[in-house]
Amino acid sequence: MSGARRRRGRLSVLLTVTATAALLLGGAPSAGARSGAGPAAAADGGVWSGTWGTAPAPAAPDGISRTGLDDRTVRMIAHTSVGGEELRLRLSNAHGTQEVEFGRVTVGLATSPDSAAAVPDSLRPVTFDGASSTTVPAGAEVVSDPLPYPVPGGADLLISVHLPKPTGPTTWHWLAQQTSYVSEPGDHTGDPGAAAFTGTETSWFFLTGVDVRGPATRGTVVALGDSQTDGSGSTLNGNGRWTDAFARRLSADPATAGLGVLNKGIGGNRVLRDGTETERPQRGTSALGRLDRDVLNQSEVRAVVLYEGINDLQLAPYASAEEVLDGLRTLAERLHARGIRVVVGTLTPFKDSPLWTAEAERQRVALNAALRTCPDFDAVADFDAAVRDPADPQRVRAAYDSGDHIHLNDSGYRAVADAVPTDLLAAGHPAATAPRADGRHV
Known part of the structure; x- marks a missing residue:
């Protein structure tokens, strides 16, 4: 959108996983996977494909979507439709009234579709233009750097976003048919357990999409x-x-x-x-x-x-x-x-x-x-x-x-x-x- 800041990023850190997590994630990263912008296919033939998405909407007249979040971590589950060897996230402030700072963001695998707990050793940090946080203007969206992260179709990704400052009215999706989790104050994106996530909502906040790329993505x-x-x-x-x-x-x-x-x-x-x-x-x-x-x-x-x-x-x-x-x-x-x-x-x-x-x-x-x-x-x-x-x-x-x-x-x-x-x-x-x-x- 006009007035939005445009930034392009690369992720240069290779992902390593334990043997247990590697099995759950669908194997080791492909040597041919690459980071980068644009529509070109990966070296092994795959293209970026949407594996999960939801449609953002304005805040409701009252409730948490209207009051917003302040120094809380929201942990959300995204059920993948197709697998890949690298992924990227889409975060949106499309309906916000002020800029929103997305602090630390992590992705992992949920232990089950109804739990805030992560599979051991599955959490990885997500970056934006190489940085661990990003600020998104009102009316804009952001796409993360690609992250080497093998994931199969039908998996439950656990995506955690720390919101260190008051967000104002949120960009959200109210009817998720999926439980999301809101933490006690602080950055809990790296917590493998669920103890800090004492609040629950059946909505998604700010997260609008996950793309994957791999040899077979079409x-x-x-x-x-x-x-x-x-x-x-x-x-x-x-x-x-x-x-x-x-x-x-x-x-x-x-x-x-x-x-x-x-x-x-x-x-x-x-x-x-x-x-x-x-x-x-x-x-x-x-x-x-x-x-x-x-x-x-x-x-x-x-x-x-x-x-x-x-x-x-x-x-x-x-x-x-x-x-x-x-x-x-x-x-x-x-x-x-x-x-x-x-x-x-x-x-x-x-x-x-x-x-x-x-x-x-x-x-x-x-x-x-x-x-x-x-x-x-x-x-x-x-x-x-x-x-x-x-x-x-x-x-x-x-x-x-x-x-x-x-x-x-x-x-x-x-x-x-x-x-x-x-x-x-x-x-x-x-x-x-x-x-x-x-x-x-x-």
């Missing part, structure tokens, strides 16, 4: 959506979002293995309208407004799954099916201009949920019918057909219902993941976008 698939993509209704700390199941599906197929999956869903998000200060700002910028940051600025994006629009239909001021379709077509046009393939998802049923109305249902059915035949998308994922009740298509199948009659449970999200066509993701298709340079404020 690029990124981004899921752009709302709470259905965010995983509302899935098991806490269970990695039961549809994007988690989809990543496992891609990894198991030789034709699509090596692709990372980024979850850029935001609960309550809409295609056409932003969340506002009086209407849950944590719902985030509209899909149209956040496409550049959350999709086009990610690493080696090959395809996007657009699965959004239900909130436009069910939240006032209500949009029509035609208006939402126009918004989705605009997103597809912008993505196609960058050579990115677009899969669009139909909207799933929600009868008996609190916001259901006969008119919203009529608009949903009309939108789905248009999406199934619209030529502006490369493929259609018929999520509606995958999860609706055959006896009452206005309702979610009972076996897939989380209980609120709109969001799915883990089984329902697996059905959604299985409905995404993958032919256009097969090996041989070129990557569409280049990653951001390392260590830059963007």
